Structures are given as structure tokens and as C-alpha cells.
Amino acid sequence: MASWTLLCxxxxxxxxxxxxxxxxxxxxxxxxxxxxxxxxxxxxFQQLGQKIDLKAKSSDRSWITNxxxxxxxxxxxxxxxxxxxxxxxxxxNYTDSLPTPVTDQTHFRIASISKIxxxxxxxxxxxxxxxxxxxxxxxxxPELKAAVNSSRIDWESITLESLASQLSGITREYIQSDxxxxxxxxxxxFQDPVDIGLPPVEDANVPHCGTNISGGTPCARxxxxxxxxxxxxxxxxxxxxxxxxxxxxxxxxxxESLTGLSYADLVKQTIFDPLGMERATLEKPHxxxxxxxxxxxxxxxxxxxxxxxxxxxxxASDLALFARSILTHxxxxxxxxxxxxxxxxxxxxxxxxxxxxxxIFRTSDILPDSHRIQTIITKSGNLRGYMSKLLLIPEYxxxxxxxxxxxxxxxxxxxEEILQAVVPELExxxxxxxxxxLTGTYASSDTRIDSSISVEVQGSSGLVVTSWTSNxxxxxxxxxxxxxxxxRSGEPSRVQLLPTETRRGRNGEVWRAQYVPRELPSTxxxxxxxxxxxxxxxxxxxxxxxxxxxxxxxxxxxxxxLPAFRITLTKRQEHEDSRNQLGAGAHRAMKPLGFGDxx
Numbered sequence: 001m002a003s004w005t006l007l008c009x010x011x012x013x014x015x016x017x018x019x020x021x022x023x024x025x026x027x028x029x030x031x032x033x034x035x036x037x038x039x040x041x042x043x044x045f046q047q048l049g050q051k052i053d054l055k056a057k058s059s060d061r062s063w064i065t066n067x068x069x070x071x072x073x074x075x076x077x078x079x080x081x082x083x084x085x086x087x088x089x090x091x092x093n094y095t096d097s098l099p100t101p102v103t104d105q106t107h108f109r110i111a112s113i114s115k116i117x118x119x120x121x122x123x124x125x126x127x128x129x130x131x132x133x134x135x136x137x138x139x140x141x142p143e144l145k146a147a148v149n150s151s152r153i154d155w156e157s158i159t160l161e162s163l164a165s166q167l168s169g170i171t172r173e174y175i176q177s178d179x180x181x182x183x184x185x186x187x188x189x190f191q192d193p194v195d196i197g198l199p200p201v202e203d204a205n206v207p208h209c210g211t212n213i214s215g216g217t218p219c220a221r222x223x224x225x226x227x228x229x230x231x232x233x234x235x236x237x238x239x240x241x242x243x244x245x246x247x248x249x250x251x252x253x254x255x256e257s258l259t260g261l262s263y264a265d266l267v268k269q270t271i272f273d274p275l276g277m278e279r280a281t282l283e284k285p286h287x288x289x290x291x292x293x294x295x296x297x298x299x300x301x302x303x304x305x306x307x308x309x310x311x312x313x314x315x316a317s318d319l320a321l322f323a324r325s326i327l328t329h330x331x332x333x334x335x336x337x338x339x340x341x342x343x344x345x346x347x348x349x350x351x352x353x354x355x356x357x358x359x360i361f362r363t364s365d366i367l368p369d370s371h372r373i374q375t376i377i378t379k380s381g382n383l384r385g386y387m388s389k390l391l392l393i394p395e396y397x398x399x400x401x402x403x404x405x406x407x408x409x410x411x412x413x414x415x416e417e418i419l420q421a422v423v424p425e426l427e428x429x430x431x432x433x434x435x436x437x438l439t440g441t442y443a444s445s446d447t448r449i450d451s452s453i454s455v456e457v458q459g460s461s462g463l464v465v466t467s468w469t470s471n472x473x474x475x476x477x478x479x480x481x482x483x484x485x486x487x488r489s490g491e492p493s494r495v496q497l498l499p500t501e502t503r504r505g506r507n508g509e510v511w512r513a514q515y516v517p518r519e520l521p522s523t524x525x526x527x528x529x530x531x532x533x534x535x536x537x538x539x540x541x542x543x544x545x546x547x548x549x550x551x552x553x554x555x556x557x558x559x560x561x562l563p564a565f566r567i568t569l570t571k572r573q574e575h576e577d578s579r580n581q582l583g584a585g586a587h588r589a590m591k592p593l594g595f596g597d598x599x
Contacts, residue, residue: 023516024372028462029430030499030509031397034076041425045074045082048421052414056086062413066090067294068406069102071316072414074422077327077397080104080320088406090294092385097288104317107279107290108403109298110388111381113319114312115248115357117267119164121255123332123340124270130258133161137168140254143225151229157237160254163247164356165344169235172244174219174227218304224249241345241354245309248357252308263307275325280314282307293406297385310383316401319390323399326392341377341394366423370460374423387411391419396426431457438463438549442560442569451567453560455497463497465513470565479544482537483515493517497547498534504548508561513545539564 034041052072056065069088074081087102100106125131131140137158138145144155153170162168179193180201194200209219219227224246234242252263259266264282272280279285284300290313292299303311314322324330329337343353343360353360359378364371374395381388387408391400400418404411435457443452450472458464468476480493497511504510512534537544548561550568561568 024370024461025496025498025514025516026373026375027395028372028460028496028498029395029434030501031077031395032426032430032433034078034081034396034398034426034429036079036081038429041081041429044421044425048417049082049084051417051421052084053086055413056410063407063409065407065410068404068410069291069293070405070410070414071102071104071106071108071291071401071403072418073104073316073320073401074418075320075323075399075401077324079324080317081398083316085316087291088293092292092294092297092299094287094292096286099292100288102291102405104320105279105315107285107313107315108388108405109310109381109383109386110312110314110319110403111310111383111386112245112357113379113381113388113390114308114310116379116390117271117312118248118251118255118263118308119340119356120331121267121270122160122164122251123336125255125258127332127336131160133164134159137163137250137254140257141225141250142257143222144229144250147229153229153231153233154237160251161344161356162237163244163251166241166243166247166354166357167238167345168244168247169233169237169239169242170244170250171228171231171234171246172242174224174231174246174249218302218306221253221305224305225253241347245306248309249305252305255308263311267312271322271331274331275321277314277318277321279318280312280322282311282313285313291405293385295385295406297405298383299385301383310381316403319401319403320399323390323392323401327394327397327399341392366419367427367460368424372460376419382408389415391415393423393426396423396430398422398426427460431459431462434463437551437555438557440557441467441572443572444567445570449567451565451569452572453562453569458494461494461496461516463511465495465497468495479513479537480515504561507551508548509551509557511547511549512543513547537564542566 036042055062056068056070058065065088067088067090068086069091070084070086072082072084074083083104085102085104085106087099091099122133126133136156137160138148138155140160144151148155158168158170179198209217209223228246228250255261255266256263261269267282268280271277279289284302287299290299326337326341332340340356341358343355343358345354347353351362355377357379359380361376361378362373363376364373366374374393377392377394379390385405387402387404387410389400389402389411391402393399400415400422402411402415402418404414439456441452441454444450450469452467452469453465454467455463455465465476468474468479476495479495494516496514496516498514500510500512502510514534534545535543542564544564546563548563549557550559550561552558557571559568559570
């Protein structure tokens with residue numbers, strides 16, 4: 001856990017340095033309550049659907065539209081807010097039935113999104129006390145234990161966590177990336193590696209399972225492990241993240257050894273059935289239940305032991321249901337979920353990090369009036385003919401599902417359109433709800449005590465303290481004097497309140513005050529300003545930065561408690577001006593987000 005915290009801190013420092021003149025703490029609002037009946041949200045989705053449908057029916061060169069079908073969904077933590085499906089005019093070969101129109105109930109291959117289910121299965125076994133993420137893989141895959149002294153890979157140092165977070169350093173594939181196989185299935189004009197200058201190889205070195213050479217016969221456990229043991233390590237364990245499908249095949253083997261169940265039975269019993277994912281399966285559905293594109297596809301490919309890395313078929317509806325279970329901590333508890341959604345290792349791109357098995361992006365390009373960095377937790381999937389993506393945005397408790405059958409280039413364009421249409425509206429809802437619930441002026445009910453505080457929503461900066469008097473003293477300015485380094489005194493600044501997702505009693509919602517400079521000019525290679533440090537000042541064992549809003553039966557604050565000041569201030573008047581602050585800020589053109597695929 002400590003390594004995760006350190007990585008998050010270092011990542012925040014790098015990002016803050018790159019955007020050093022725009023200091024805006026992330027997550028300034030609690031996740032909003034989102035309803036599909038919200039008129040503004042419905043209007044956004046209606047316009048979005050019309051734009052996507054128009055694009056899909058056009059002859060645009062962004063992707064081959066006449067062979068590309070898709071199923072899309074946006075879900076909150078409580079309900080699916082929007083779906084959109086499209087059936088390509090030209091479909092592939094259906095052998096057991098006629099095609100049916102694509103809906104949110106249509107099966108797609110989700111490829112590497114399957115890895116999320118594998119990691120969740122691992123976490124469920126840890127939560128049950130049956131193993132630890134720190135266990136070496138050799139503890140649960142005896143074939144690797146037996147090869148410790150003969151393999152070039154340091155298997156004893158590779159833990160379940162290493163495998164799940166792409167830090168094992170082992171090979172990406174056993175055979176699937178071998179040119180003997182990929183050239184045979186290519187359309188680039190040659191199929192023999194000798195034609196591009198590679199030497200002939202003996203038959204003993206040619207894999208005989210899981211390849212086009214073998215006619216697609218899937219590899220058994222022994223064949224996969226024997227193949228992995230022949231490979232050299234890519235990196236030392238936990239040294240550098242690198243994408244590996246074999247890591248998740250090994251996790252599948254470990255799960256089967258631990259539980260005595262097949263991987264398919266295990267995820268059905270522990271994930272699919274408890275969540276009501278009735279259409280999720282590792283067995284190929286009937287053709288009429290899915291969508292088969294009119295190009296070479298893996299719709300009916302038997303991938304055998306690769307099930308834990310890319311074997312699941314499911315629907316947009318079921319995947320949205322699964323996303324809701326993560327956002328609401330349905331199968332694993334909230335602290336475990338929070339840790340699961342954090343990065344584990346950096347990548348070659350400072351905007352991207354690997355999780356377990358998440359591909360986590362940070363961007364400041366979505367909100368039109370803000371440079372605030374937002375974190376988007378994703379997982380991509382890619383098999384022939386199928387592209388998929390699951391995106392979680394915990395800041396708003398929302399998830400996006402994109403399933404494509406046909407030309408995978410459609411995914412990037414559709415994802416951009418959804419993010420840039422939906423996220424700014426979610427931001428507006430979060431601002432509005434925070435303003436309605438918390439803004440106002442709070443004062444002592446004892447007229448002999450001159451203590452009061454005013455808070456309001458200021459655009460993307462969230463909840464800001466605009467005045468703060470304590471015992472007839474302008475404490476807001478005193479706080480700034482304490483928080484600001486002397487050489488930076490006089491800079492424009494604010495005291496901002498940040499949600500903590502903790503409570504005091506049944507109705508006390510805890511927030512933390514943080515001094516935030518408006519601008520911090522770069523002063524060197526490492527320009528450190530720890531916005532995340534929200535416990536600088538204490539007074540007689542109570543934090544000066546702790547605010548506890550006491551909520552009424554409608555969820556609106558009627559008082560704010562300041563523990564360090566030993567006082568509770570009651571709300572004096574409604575602060576309707578906060579509504580006028582929503583959406584404030586200069587307009588800034590949005591740029592393409594460019595969330596790449598890594599599977």
C-alpha cells in the first residue's frame with residue numbers, strides 16, 4: 001500500500017510541475033447524484049446520440065462505417081443513464097441463425113477487459129483470507145516452483161500483485177506475437193519470415209498450439225507453461241511495467257489451483273451470478289445473440305487457457321452493471337476498491353500509469369473553463385474484429401462502456417465525443433448540487449461571539465471560503481499568512497474545501513480546508529507545492545483545517561462545526577449567489593484527449 005501512495009504522490013508532483021501555473025486540486029466536489037430524468041442531461045444525450053448516429057451512417061473516412069456496429073452505455077453508480085446501439089448495414093457470416101439488430105443486450109467479445117474480472121477474482125480470494133497479493137506465484141503454480149533453478153526468470157520474486165499490475169517483467173505472449181504465426185494471418189504481401197530476412201528455423205522451435213499454423217488448436221496449461229519457461233525475462237521483477245497477457249494466464253492458473261474450479265466456473269460463481277450478469281460467459285453464444293462483423297474476426301475463436309486475459313463475451317448492459325458494482329463497492333469493500341483504482345507503476349508517458357490491470361490517464365483537456373486535472377480509469381480490449389473500452393470516472397461516480405464490432409478506429413472518435421459532451425455537464429451538475437447543499441453564511445447563534453464563515457462555489461475550484469471571522473479576528477487572512485511561504489506572500493490565493501468521503505456521526509459530512517495559490521511560477525526542475533497536504537495546522541489536538549457540515553433531512557447543511565475552534569456555526573441565510581458562479585471562467589477550446597490502447 002505504501003508503494004501505491006508514493007507513486008500517486010510522485011505522479012501528482014510531475015503533473016503539478018507540468019501545469020505549475022494552474023493549481024487546482026482534483027476532485028473538488030463530492031460525486032453528484034445523477035438521474036436519467038434530469039432534463040439537461042437528457043438533452044445532452046439526445047444531441048450526442050444524434051451526432052453519433054449521423055456519423056455512423058455517413059461515408060466518413062474516420063472508419064469504415066458500413067461494416068461497423070457498436071453498443072454504448074453511460075451509467076451512474078445507481079442506473080444506466082444512456083445507451084446507443086447501431087447495426088452495420090453489412091454483417092459477417094452467421095452460421096446458426098440470421099442476424100438480429102444490435103442492442104445493449106447484444107454479445108461482443110470484450111477481449112482484455114476480461115483482465116478486470118481476473119483481478120477482481122484475485123481480490124475476492126484475498127478478502128476471503130485464502131491468499132495474499134504478496135504471495136509469490138510459485139506458491140500457487142507448482143510448475144513454476146519446480147523450474148526456479150532452471151529458468152532465467154526470477155519466479156520467486158514475482159508476486160500475484162506483480163502479475164496483476166503488469167510489473168512481472170515476463171513475456172507478453174507465448175505464441176500470439178510470433179512472426180511465424182502473425183505473418184501467416186497477415187495481408188501485408190508475404191507470409192514467410194524468410195522473405196523479410198529471418199533465417200529458417202527447425203520444426204522443434206515452432207509452436208504447435210494456439211496458432212494459425214496449428215489450425216487454431218488452443219494451448220493446454222502444460223504447453224503454455226513450457227513455452228513461458230523457454231522465454232527470457234523482459235525486465236527484472238517490479239522494475240518496469242510492460243504489458244503482458246501471459247501474466248493473467250498465470251493468474252488464471254493460480255486461481256484454478258487455489259479453488260479447484262475452472263476459471264469459467266470461478267468467475268461465474270463469484271462475479272457473474274452475484275451481480276446478475278446473466279449474459280456474461282466464456283462460452284461462445286449463439287450467433288444471433290451477438291454481432292459478427294464483415295471482416296476477419298475472433299467471434300468463434302477458442303482461446304483456451306487465454307480466458308483470464310481475453311476470453312469473456314458480454315453485453316453493454318451487463319458491463320454497465322459490472323461498472324456500477326465497482327462504483328458502489330458491491331463485491332469488495334470500499335477501502336479495497338479505492339486501493340484497486342489507484343496506479344501501481346508509471347509508464348513511458350507521464351500522463352499514463354498502469355494499475356491492476358487498469359490503464360489510468362490524467363488529463364486537463366476536458367473541462368472548457370478549467371485546467372483541473374481529471375483522472376480517468378480505463379481498460380481496453382482488442383481481438384480481431386472487436387474493440388472495447390471501459391472507462392470509470394470516480395470523480396462523478398460514472399462509467400462509460402464502448403463495444404465495437406468492425407473497424408476499431410470508430411472507438412477513438414466515439415469516446416472523444418462522449419467525454420467532451422458528457423463530462424462538462426456532469427461537472428455542472430456537481431457544482432450546482434454542491435452549491436445547493438453547502439453554500440451560505442454560517443454564524444454563531446450567540447450574538448456575543450463574533451464568529452462567522454461564508455463559503456461559495458467558484459467554478460471548477462469548488463467550494464471556496466470567501467470570509468472567515470473568528471472571535472472578531474479576520475482569520476482568513478491569518479490563515480493565508482500561516483500557509484503562504486514568506487517569499488510568495490501577496491500572491492492571489494484561495495482557501496478551498498475538499499471532500500474527504502468521511503463522516504462525523506450520521507449527518508456530519510467532513511471537508512478539509514486547503515490554501516491554494518492561484519498561480520505558482522516555475523522555480524526549477526522540481527517545483528513542489530503539496531496541495532494534497534490538508535493537515536498542516538492543528539490547535540490543541542484538533543485540525544484547524546477540518547470542517548464538518550451538519551446536514552438536515554434533505555441533505556442540505558444547516559450548520560458547520562469547526563472542531564479546532566470549539567464552535568458550531570448555524571446557517572444564517574441562503575447563499576443563492578452561488579448559482580451564478582456555476583460555469584464561471586474563461587472558455588478554452590478542448591483538445592483531443594488521445595487515450596490510447598495498450599492491450
